[in-house]
Amino acid sequence: MFDPTDLYRLSGEVPELTDPVLLYHFEGFVDAGGAGRLAMGHLLEELEHRVVATFDVDRLLDYRSRRPVMTFDTDRWVSVESHELTLRLAHDTTGTPFLLLTGPEPDREWELFTAALDALATRLGVGRLVTVHGIPMAVPHTRPLGITGHASRPELVSGQTSAFGRVQVPGSVAALVEFRLGAKGHDALGYAVHVPHYLAQAEYPAAALTALEAVTRSTGLVFPLEGLREAADRTDTEIAEQIGASEELSTAITGLEQQYDAFAAGAERENLMAEPAEMPTGDELAAQFEAFLAERDERRGD
Template sequence: MFDPTDLYELADDVPELADPVLLYHFDGFVDAGSTGRLALGHLLAELEHRVVATFDVDRLIDYRSRRPIMTFDTDRWVECESHELIVHIVKDATGTPFLLFSGPEPDVQWELFTRAVGALVKRLGVSRLVTMHGIPMAVPHTRPLGVTVHASRPELISPQASAFGRVQVPGSAAALLEFRLGAEGHDVAGYAVHVPHYLSQAEYPSAAVAALEAITRNTGLVFPMDGLREAAQRTTSEIEEQIQASAELSSAITGLEQQYDAFAAGTDRENLMADSTPMPTGDELAAQFERFLAERDDE
């Protein structure tokens, strides 16, 4: 039996923490709008932080499926962007310390990885784990973003109506952590932000804003949000510009609004796709937005 604590290395000067919250997100699984990546990236860019634990990516990552970027200059290799799976200690806007765990989703040894995180959680005295990501939904960007909340026990979240019943989906390391650690008695919660399906392949800062606001309500942590909200406003303005220039997009968004409103009002509780309204598929809408964004980049 392998010792799970061999999967990570603690920093030499790990401070004593008072029941910290641990936020986590791993790149590689579904993350529509880059919700989780944008949210945690924003926190690391805006808040004071330092490394407290580093996981052994050589044992967890398949380099042939996710090859690190290397730089060749003239006649030699000069740089390698190595994968990093790291736990940081971060201070929120009020000075409250919390932990932030990010990096690529492990390709192998999920069960051993889960036990390693469990050991680290006990070592650092973590009070609650919280994860977030985006999921593509047939919803318009002109309506409030929905959030599917889940937790290891119902007392951790407020009661709410769900857009889902009982479903089976491909697993993820983040979900397995919630499942396994929750079964061991740890408090774990997650937020899946409903991202418009036609924007799922683009960066959508509004979804990251929704995720961090939900985490604040759940944990009491306070984050600097001005920069992220400004990015969300810029993105929304660009989307509106594209919609106004296309009668097809404008009609499609109107159809999504009608079916969303019917779903929210309870007159259509089956799904978030209206069969009676002919609309482009999510891929077709996304392709139009991607062409628009590419044209803006060229300009």
Template structure:
């Protein structure tokens, strides 16, 4: 039996903590709009933090499936952007300590990785594990973002239940952490933010705002949100600008709005009215990809 503690090394003094939250996001699984990545990246950019533990990515990653970028300068190699999977200690806006685990999702040794996180949870007295990511949904950006909460026991999340019923989906290391550690008595929960399918490949800060607001609501942590909310408002304004300039996009969004409102009961009396032709996700995505490309050209 391999020792799971061999998968990571502790950095400096191990902090004495009382039931801290571990907020984690592992890149590589579905994350529409960059909801989880932007949320965790925002916190690490806004809050002072220090490394508590570093995982051995040489054992966990398949470099041939996601090759690190290397820099070649004239006649020699000068740099390699080595991936890192790290646990940080930080404090929220009210001074409450919590932990953040961020980095690439392991390609291998998932069960041993879960065991390793479990030993860290014991060592650091972790009281709750929390994750968030985005999933693409056929919903317009002009309506409130939906949110599906899930947890290892009832009452951990205050959000609405899942609209999906019982389904099978491809697994993720984040989901396995919740499943395995939950079976051992840990409180583990997560959120899937419903991101408009035509924005799934873009960075959509509003999804990250929704994710962090849910985390704050169910953990009591207080996050600095002004910068992220400003980015969300700017992105929304740019999207609206593009829609106003395109009759085709405007019609497509109106069709999605009609479908959304009918589904949520806002227009049940008008279900027999003439409906707007519904766009496909691919059609909307293609139009917004053109918009995003134009925006990137202006920013460069």
């Protein structure tokens, strides 16, 4: 029997905390618009933090499926960008401490990893675990972004509506953490932000903003969001410019708006999941937006 605590190493003095929230996001699973990645990256950039524990990525990752980037200079290797799966201690804008777990999604030993996180959460007195990510939906960016909440106890996301019934989907470590730790008595919940399907492959700051606002409502943590709001406003302005220059895109977005409004007025839930009829597919819309965003990035680089 392997000891799950062998999967991580504590760094420095173990903090004395009282029911801290543990936010977590693993890169590699579905994350439309980069909602979870941008949200966690924003917090790490804006808030001071220190490492509490690091996980053994040599055991958890398949390097041949996610090869680390190495730099070759003239006649020798000079650096390697090693993967890190790290738990950090940060403080929100009110000084409230919370924990932040980020890094690549483990490729192997999922059950042992969840057991290790259970042991670590218990040792640190974690009161609630929360995860966020984005999922692609047939919704327009001109309407408020929806959220699907899920939790180990229904009351943790009371008042939330869902666009889904009973479905089977490929699993993820984030979902397994909620399932396993919830069964062991931890409060665990998550939010899936509904990202317009044509923006799923682009960075969409509005999705990250929506995710962090949902975390604030459920945990009371207060984050510095001004920079994220500005990024979301800039992106929305650029998207509006792209749509205004294309009659095809304008027609497609109008169709999505009508579909969304019909749903909001009480139409069948399945409408949000279906491809819009007689409109460009999500892939076609995404390709047009990706071309626009790539051209925008080139202009910025120049």
